[in-house]
Amino acid sequence: MQPEARQKRIQDHLNRVEFASLEELARELEVSVSTVRRDIAALESAGGLRRMHGGARLVNPPSDEFAFSARDTHQLTEKEAIGRACAELIGPNQTVIIDAGTTAYHVAKNLESKMPQIITNSLPVANFFAATNRAELILSGGVIYPRLGVLVGPLAVEAFTKIHADVAVMSAGGITLDGISNSHGLLIEIQWAMIRAAKKVIFCFDSTKFGRRSVSPLCGLEHVHTIVSDWGAPEELVRSLRGRGLEVVIAPQESDGS
Amino acid sequence: MQPEARQKRIQDHLNRVEFASLEELARELEVSVSTVRRDIAALESAGGLRRMHGGARLVNPPSDEFAFSARDTHQLTEKEAIGRACAELIGPNQTVIIDAGTTAYHVAKNLESKMPQIITNSLPVANFFAATNRAELILSGGVIYPRLGVLVGPLAVEAFTKIHADVAVMSAGGITLDGISNSHGLLIEIQWAMIRAAKKVIFCFDSTKFGRRSVSPLCGLEHVHTIVSDWGAPEELVRSLRGRGLEVVIAPQESDGS
DNA sequence: ATATTTCTTGCAAAATATTCCAAAATGTTT
DNA sequence: AAACATTTTGGAATATTTTGCAAGAAATAT
Numbered sequence: 242m243q244p245e246a247r248q249k250r251i252q253d254h255l256n257r258v259e260f261a262s263l264e265e266l267a268r269e270l271e272v273s274v275s276t277v278r279r280d281i282a283a284l285e286s287a288g289g290l291r292r293m294h295g296g297a298r299l300v301n302p303p304s305d306e307f308a309f310s311a312r313d314t315h316q317l318t319e320k321e322a323i324g325r326a327c328a329e330l331i332g333p334n335q336t337v338i339i340d341a342g343t344t345a346y347h348v349a350k351n352l353e354s355k356m357p358q359i360i361t362n363s364l365p366v367a368n369f370f371a372a373t374n375r376a377e378l379i380l381s382g383g384v385i386y387p388r389l390g391v392l393v394g395p396l397a398v399e400a401f402t403k404i405h406a407d408v409a410v411m412s413a414g415g416i417t418l419d420g421i422s423n424s425h426g427l428l429i430e431i432q433w434a435m436i437r438a439a440k441k442v443i444f445c446f447d448s449t450k451f452g453r454r455s456v457s458p459l460c461g462l463e464h465v466h467t468i469v470s471d472w473g474a475p476e477e478l479v480r481s482l483r484g485r486g487l488e489v490v491i492a493p494q495e496s497d498g499s
Numbered sequence: 500m501q502p503e504a505r506q507k508r509i510q511d512h513l514n515r516v517e518f519a520s521l522e523e524l525a526r527e528l529e530v531s532v533s534t535v536r537r538d539i540a541a542l543e544s545a546g547g548l549r550r551m552h553g554g555a556r557l558v559n560p561p562s563d564e565f566a567f568s569a570r571d572t573h574q575l576t577e578k579e580a581i582g583r584a585c586a587e588l589i590g591p592n593q594t595v596i597i598d599a600g601t602t603a604y605h606v607a608k609n610l611e612s613k614m615p616q617i618i619t620n621s622l623p624v625a626n627f628f629a630a631t632n633r634a635e636l637i638l639s640g641g642v643i644y645p646r647l648g649v650l651v652g653p654l655a656v657e658a659f660t661k662i663h664a665d666v667a668v669m670s671a672g673g674i675t676l677d678g679i680s681n682s683h684g685l686l687i688e689i690q691w692a693m694i695r696a697a698k699k700v701i702f703c704f705d706s707t708k709f710g711r712r713s714v715s716p717l718c719g720l721e722h723v724h725t726i727v728s729d730w731g732a733p734e735e736l737v738r739s740l741r742g743r744g745l746e747v748v749i750a751p752q753e754s755d756g757s
Numbered sequence: 758a759t760a761t762t763t764c765t766t767g768c769a770a771a772a773t774a775t776t777c778c779a780a781a782a783t784g785t786t787t
Numbered sequence: 788a789a790a791c792a793t794t795t796t797g798g799a800a801t802a803t804t805t806t807g808c809a810a811g812a813a814a815t816a817t
Contacts, residue, residue, distance in 0.1 A: 243553030244805075246518035263763085273807050278764080286579060287572055288604070291627060294814065295763065301626045364629055367643060371622055374645040382640035382658045385625060387632045396658060400640045502795075521773080531797050536774080552773065552804065 247272065248280045252289050255299050262296035301368040302390075319447045319471040319492075324348045326492035327410060327445055327469040331355060335407040338435050339366050341391035341428070344412035344445040352376065360406060362397050362431060364390035379404075386427065393427045401434035409439030415453030416446055418481055420462055422455040429457050441466050448473030462487060505530065506538045510547050513557050520554035571601045574705045577729040577750075581703050582606045584750035585668060585727040588701060589613060593665040596693050597624050599649035599686070600670035602703040607668075610634065618664060620655050620689060622648035637662075644685065651685045659692035667697030673711030674704055676739055678720055680713040687715050699724050706731030720745060 247270055254269065255261055266277045281297045284290050290297045324347030331337055333355045339345050341363035349359065349366045353375045361367060362381040370378040381400035383392030411432060414424040421444060423429060436442050442464060448471050467488040470479075479489050505528055512527065513519055521539075525532045539555045542548050548555045582605030589595060591613045597603050599621035607617065607624045611633050619625060620639040628636045639658035641650030669690060672682040679702060681687060694700050700722060706729050725746040728737075737747050 243518060243520060243551055243556075245551050245556055246554070249518075274763095275807055276805080279805085285608075286575060288623065291630075293630075298630065300623070302629075364625060364638075367622060368626065371643050371645060371648050378643045379652075379654070380622075380638065380640055380643060380650055382638055382654065385629055385636045385638060387630060390629050392638055394637075396637070396640065400654060532773095533797055534795080537796085 242270070242272070244280065244283075247276075248284055251277070251280055251297075252284060255290055255297060259302050260293070260296055260298040265296070301371075302365060316447050316449065319473070320344050320347045322471055322492035322494065323445050323447060323469050324351045326490055327443060328352050328355070330443060330467065330469070330490065331357065331408055331410075334358075336360065336405070338401070338406045338409040338439055339363060340409070340411040340432060340435060341366075341389060342412040344447060345410050348410045348445060360401075360404060362392040362400075364392070381431075389425075391428065393431060397431050398434050401431060401438050404438055406439045408441045408443060409435045411435065411442065411444045412446065413444065413450070413459055414455030415450050416444070416468070417452055417454055418462070418478070418485075419454075419458075421459045421465070422453075423457055423459045424455040426457045429459055432459055436460060436464050443467040443469060445469045446474075447471055448475070451475050451478050500528075500530075502538065502541075505534075506542055509535070509538055509555075510542060513548055513555060517557050518554060523554070573601075574707065574729075577705045577731065578602050578605045580729055580750035580752065581705060581727050582609050584748055585701060585703055586610050586613070588725065588727070588748065589615065589666055589668075592616075594618065594663070596659070596664045596667040596697050597621060598667070598669040598690060598693060599624075599647065602670035602705060603668050606703060618659075618662060620650040620658075622650070639689075647683075649686065651689060655689050656692050659689060659696050662696055664697045666699045666701060667693045669693065669700065669702045670704065671702065671708070671717055672713030673708050674702070674726070675710055675712055676720070676736070676743075677712075677716075679717045679723070681715055681717045682713040684715045687717055690717055694718060694722050701725040701727060703727045704732075705729055706733070709733050709736050 250270060251266055254266065263274050263277050267274045270277065281290060281292055285292045289300065291300050320343060323344060327348045328351035331352065334357065336358040337352070339349045339359055339361040346363065346365055349369060352359070353373060356376065358377045359366070359370060360379045360381070362383060364385065367378060367380045370376050381392055381397045383397030384394045386393050413421050415422045423432065444465055446468065451470070451474050462485055465487060467490065468482060469490045469492065471492050472494045474491060482489050508528060509524055512524065521532050521535050524535045528535065539548060539550055543550045547558060549558045578601060581602060585606045586609035589610065592615070593613070594616040595610065597607045597617055597619040604621060604623055607627060610617065611631065614633060616635045617624070617628065618637045618639070620641060622643065625636060625638045628634050639650055639655045641655030642652045644651050671679050673680045681690065702723050704726065709728070709732050720743055723745060725748060726740060727748045727750065729750050730752045732749060740747050
């Protein structure tokens, strides 16, 4: 097989899995590890991927988690359903804040057709729209928090205190009747700024987050207007939330396209 | 079979498979490898396909990836050499501003070992460092300029007016004795802010940029401390620049660990 | 700390490209 | 149809590129 064809296959493979070990690629392409090594070196120069110890990873990953990780695919269909349902709550040409985090990312993916103006501190969201050109995307400044691809720090907070938005699409680590909490303390201050900047606040939780309390409390339920979750959300808690005057949207299980 | 008909079959075959090896084509058309070789040579000069080691490839692949700023393969080896040479000018633990643009991107790729603090408005640079903790990366805010993955606008300018850096690694569209110019007017204001924010200003140009003048003037040479280019830079202009007191670094053609 | 895996580098073997030439095929003229 | 000129083809000898391997260096894991 010719080098260029092989390199294209490597790039394609990586576009699907985001990270691949050399051995994996060598087995798949039926060439030696040395050859794969040379190929990914060439591809790195071209800029499509980045060489890592043990393999190669995509430079602009479409999501912030490795797609091959089994743990992620677990909640994937739920998050996609939530993404579709939440996107329907958002009208065309609105200004919408997108929080960092996988669930909010799935909402963003469904927003393309609404010609929105998006404001975010999430690198994956930015990458998604940088490629498509169907939305105006404002990225907050900040320092990159390595594992998550989130922008944090004073620059990020400041960006959100200076703007106003129609909607904020948020996600967090847990929700109880006492309020919403998140596991990453660094994000709390930014999320606060997001909530204050938006006229309407939507929180997205996959159903495993219900009744869970993470380390850092984020805000009380009085700051939230709408909650979107999947079909697995505990009925009783949903009822209580509605009793508090919150709109709770449950995404339907069936998927049309996938 | 006549040559013309055979060449048409080759082109058709390639339109289906995108890549084809010589042996494959020879078998399919029942002619010798030599003949196929001559045919694809003819087709290449006609422009329908591109010849490569082992076979041929469609010149215009149907599903070519979206063109992102970092994927520009023009003057690739030169830019990589410039990247290596320029990285050597930067000390460990420095605060470095990296301009958006392919040449500056190649500098960034060589900076990881220096434990730098990087400040940039380039999404490709951010993506490159997104998964490492060997560099602290600060991304300016701003709205994404779609094709290039650059952050522009007031947020971006403001981010650079508020910070200070040891070095700024810049790139631009052209350099003459009158000064430096760039083709994207949107970037001028940001680049100005970068230059003001840095104690030392390094400009990287591949040699094709010498003597070229782009539409928007950016700054005079008095704001520049160092210029890095490749071995193709015109001697006379280099001498003149040195006469003006500028440090001019010419990257060596072969890659050696100097 | 040591042990293991992965990376680099240099080299020989294999695969592919280039150039040239004679045989075969095609076209032209008598 | 025969003789000749022209083009095309297949193949051989020689460069060039690519590939796989192995030993030492570097990075990561234990």
